[in-house]
Structure formats: C-alpha cells, structure tokens
Amino acid sequence: MTFLAPERLFLAIALAGLAAAYVVMQLRRGRYAARFTNLALLEKVAPLRPGWRRHVPAAAFLLMMGLFVTAFARPAADVEVPREQATIMLAVDVSSSMEAEDVDPDRLTAAQRAARAFLEGLPGRFNVGLVAFAGSATVAVPPTTDRGAVRSGVDRLALGPRTAIGEGVFSSLQAITDFGAQYGEAAPPAHVVLLSDGTNTAGRGPEEAAQRAVRAGVPVSTIAYGTAEGVIYQNGTALPVPVDGPALELLAQQTGGGYYEAASGDELREVYADIGSTVGYRTEQREVWAWFVGAGLVAACVAALASLLWFSRIP
Secondary structure, eight states: OEESSGGGGGHHHHHHHHHHHHHHHHHHHHHHHHTOOOHHHHHHHSOOOOTGGGGHHHHHHHHHHHHHHHHHTOEEEEEEEEOSOOEEEEEEEOBGGGGOSSSSSOHHHHHHHHHHHHHHHSOTTOEEEEEEESSSEEEEEEEESOHHHHHHHHHTOOOBSSOOHHHHHHHHHHHHHHHHTTTGGGOOOEEEEEEESSOOOSSSOHHHHHHHHHHHTOOEEEEEESOTTOEEEETTEEEEOOOOOHHHHHHHHHHTOOEEEESSHHHHHHHHHHHHHHHTEEEEEEEOHHHHHHHHHHHHHHHHHHHHHHHSSOO
C-alpha cells in the first residue's frame, strides 16, 4: 500500500502526543491516590472503578483518530482491472522436434490442444493472431477477434525442418504493427506468447528479436515445452531432441515477459492459464481511504458505547 499524500501522516505526531498525555495523566492519577493512607476513607470517596474498562473509550478514540489520519493521507493499493482490449500473438514452434512423443500423444498435438484452451479463456474483445515457425516464420492468422479462424489455424499447423525462434518473434511483431496501424497512437497493448522446444538454428537470433521487441514495447512471454528425454526418429535412427530453455528465458527477461517450463500437456494448459490472467488484466492504483474511514466510524461507535455502558457519559 502507498500514500498519495504521505506528508499528511505527520498529523500522527500530534496523535502520539495525545496518547502520551493520556498515559501521563493516568500515572499522575495513580500517584495522587497513593497519598491517601486511610484506605477505608479512600474507598468511600473513590470507590473501586472498572480497571481495564476505563481505558477502552480512550483507546477506541485514539484508534479512530489514527484511522482518520491514515485516510486523510490518501492510501492507495494496486488493483487488477480487466483489460477492455489487447492484441495477443501466439507463436508456435512447428519444427520436426515437435513430433517427439515424450509428451502424450506428441509435443505438437498437446500444444495444439493447450492453445485451443487458451483461446477459450481470453476475453472476447481481445484480438488474437497466430504465427507458425520452423526454418522460417509465417503469419498463419492475422490478429482477429474471430476465435474460429484462429482455432482453424492452430489445427492446420504442420511440421517443418529447423527452428527460427527469432523469426517467429519478428513475424509476430510485424503482425502487431500492421494491425495496430488502424488505431494510430491508440493501438491496444500487445503481447507475444512464444512456444518452442529447441535452440534457434535458422534466421535472425533471439537476441536481435529481443531488441526489436523492446523498441516496440511488446513483452514476449516464452514457454520451453517438452522434456530432456525427447526423441524423434529419422530414417530409423533415434535423434535426441531435449528441450532447451536458456535462450527462451533470456528472451523473456530482456523483453519484460514471463518464462515458463512445461513438460506435459496439463502443465502447458496451466501455463497458458497463468499467461492469460497476466495479459488479461492491468494493474491500477486505486485509493482505499473509504475502508479506513469506515473502520474509524466503527471505532467511534465503540468509544461512545463503552462510555455509555460503563460510565453513563459520552467521552
């Protein structure tokens, strides 16, 4: 929690002085009572009063004032607010290593299923596009609110040789730029979600793509998908295709996106759900002074009620 007018908290010094004065008065009262040596007479002129209860109204009053001072300083808290509109580009690796069956039934099929679930969870007004990359990158579906078109694009993904992670980012950024041109400076915020299982082996590298994304102000969240035991078969020969995440992690860090690892279809769906909650909301600072005012009014009522019940007076 932060304060929009923190200088007003200096009023708490006066409140602390008031609390100190109350304590001093209570101590002086105790010393004054101790001067009477005739206890029988003291009991008649000053009968036993409620012990701790006499402090309740004062404590409630000080609490009330403390809450009002806090409210006067305009406290604010970060609140997640749903975005009305955004552009999301899904960049999916379709290199031949995605046919590995270390993920049931295979990496590509599980990725397609998770991508379809991700689409269903996004707000309807979000524009979503699809980029497929292997040795090169292609915009399979430009940004659109037509979820059916994007699902069809996901279903049509086909495998190809090599892996061009950087090109996947560049193509996604170009699609975002082309789509946002119609809005001018009012273009909605954009985000790239890139899934891959391997190392960049073609085209421009992830480092160059990260620089381009930073200049465009578009975060790139990356998902390293698969396991270290992944294997594909070519001409009857087993070729290891372990997932390789360091380059993807660096790409996410450099662009302000998130980095995720998923070793199964279920984990991938959880990752997509987490990304959806991240890109689907924006954080705003909102004042929460009303809560402190309400609590202060409750404290005022406690002070008044305690005085009436135990002392038949208003403090």
